[in-house]
Amino acid sequence: MPTRRSRPVAGAAPSAVRGPAWRALRAVTTTGWAVACAAVVLGAAAGVLRFAELSMLAVGCVVVLAAAVVTVAYRPRLGAEIEVVPGRVRRGEAAVASVTIRNLAERSSGALRVRVPHGEEATETHLRSLRGSTRRTIALPLPTARRGVLRVGPVQVGRTDPFGLLSRSQQVGEPAVVRVHPVVYPLTPLVSARSSSPDGLSVDSRTEGGVTFHALREYVPGDDLRHVHWRSSARAGTLLVRRYVDPSEPVTTVLLDTRAYAYPSGASGEAGFDAAVDVAASVLLASARLRFPVRLHTTGHVRVAGRGGRGDGQIVLDVLAGVEWDAAMPAAGRSRPSTSGSGRGDRDPGDASTRPDDALAAAVRGLGRGGIGTLTLVTGGMDIGQVAVVASAASWFEHVIAVRVGAAGAAAGTGAGAGPVPWSVTTGGERLRVLDLADAAALVPAWPATPTGRVR
Numbered sequence: 086m087p088t089r090r091s092r093p094v095a096g097a098a099p100s101a102v103r104g105p106a107w108r109a110l111r112a113v114t115t116t117g118w119a120v121a122c123a124a125v126v127l128g129a130a131a132g133v134l135r136f137a138e139l140s141m142l143a144v145g146c147v148v149v150l151a152a153a154v155v156t157v158a159y160r161p162r163l164g165a166e167i168e169v170v171p172g173r174v175r176r177g178e179a180a181v182a183s184v185t186i187r188n189l190a191e192r193s194s195g196a197l198r199v200r201v202p203h204g205e206e207a208t209e210t211h212l213r214s215l216r217g218s219t220r221r222t223i224a225l226p227l228p229t230a231r232r233g234v235l236r237v238g239p240v241q242v243g244r245t246d247p248f249g250l251l252s253r254s255q256q257v258g259e260p261a262v263v264r265v266h267p268v269v270y271p272l273t274p275l276v277s278a279r280s281s282s283p284d285g286l287s288v289d290s291r292t293e294g295g296v297t298f299h300a301l302r303e304y305v306p307g308d309d310l311r312h313v314h315w316r317s318s319a320r321a322g323t324l325l326v327r328r329y330v331d332p333s334e335p336v337t338t339v340l341l342d343t344r345a346y347a348y349p350s351g352a353s354g355e356a357g358f359d360a361a362v363d364v365a366a367s368v369l370l371a372s373a374r375l376r377f378p379v380r381l382h383t384t385g386h387v388r389v390a391g392r393g394g395r396g397d398g399q400i401v402l403d404v405l406a407g408v409e410w411d412a413a414m415p416a417a418g419r420s421r422p423s424t425s426g427s428g429r430g431d432r433d434p435g436d437a438s439t440r441p442d443d444a445l446a447a448a449v450r451g452l453g454r455g456g457i458g459t460l461t462l463v464t465g466g467m468d469i470g471q472v473a474v475v476a477s478a479a480s481w482f483e484h485v486i487a488v489r490v491g492a493a494g495a496a497a498g499t500g501a502g503a504g505p506v507p508w509s510v511t512t513g514g515e516r517l518r519v520l521d522l523a524d525a526a527a528l529v530p531a532w533p534a535t536p537t538g539r540v541r
Contacts (some may be wrong), residue, residue: 117250153246161194165258191217203440272371336458337372347465364526373398466491
């Protein structure tokens, strides 16, 4: 009974449809195809011209190809494991990927070419033959100069003959991930006079120097003797002082501007955006480390809220490690070609994609009107309209700070000076403070909170 030939499945990979023959053809390198073509041409020329020398050369090419086939025909059974130590690092810190290659068969594997992709790059190394049931570990340093989520692997193991005519590779192991966190600078959170839960904070989280009595503690040199509780000290046999704290709960909200429009184009823009992420991380971690509530919003619709838990800081850093700017918005200095024939790149005011302020205004409206504590806008220095947009939320929060990273550097390039340029304006009866910084490191001296938590 005749059988019907099955048709290839639509959308299937070519290697799956065409079988081993297709995979064999893909294993031939450019050099291998050149040698094969040379063998055919030399063989044909020898038959036409009757030159024995050409026949010998053609036979030599065929022998080399046969030797290459014998070399790479065996496909070893291999396994791989990737371990990244540590799995989370700050930008610029060292991270190493430990790649272990296992020979699962009893037979020797032959020489191997190991390629480990990490991000958009890859590291390639060569191993000598692995004996049966043995392993070998390779340590590869990972690039951590840029913030991001770096995917390491899976491992690609290949075999090549000595002449480079054939090459076969196989993918083994599961990929690993290393998160390169932004750099965090030490800051003091701004204290809010309003609180949603003033008595729910731990003892270590409260700010010293308030007017509310909290507990007694042992005297340490430098304490005000007027705070000594003499009756309790007499009973305890040691000096005890009253501890006064500020029971307010500084809820910190950070709005990170991820519009490419707010940053320069090219490498300087990428560095400026990384500096803006550093600023956002520093402001959030200042509160999260003290178990204060934090909120992170971005113009790219990222939302993270922490209620003062122990792991809030780690969650915020993990999210900020993967934040990227919105490439849909035109970068500063870029515009769409004009269709009016004027030769300038004018933007169409009716096109929402060319009005990047809409994304920032929508993000500000998404903060809600029930804000408590501090709002910090972190943006670049290329857009002059951010402060006016965020000023609309000044009456919703106790403190509103706009940090423009790169604005002071741009001013220095025009001769206006460098360094942090803090200034403030009054809007709606509330104080809006603007900090123009050359880089993220300038945030520490410009930050308005003192070590006691008070606002300068």
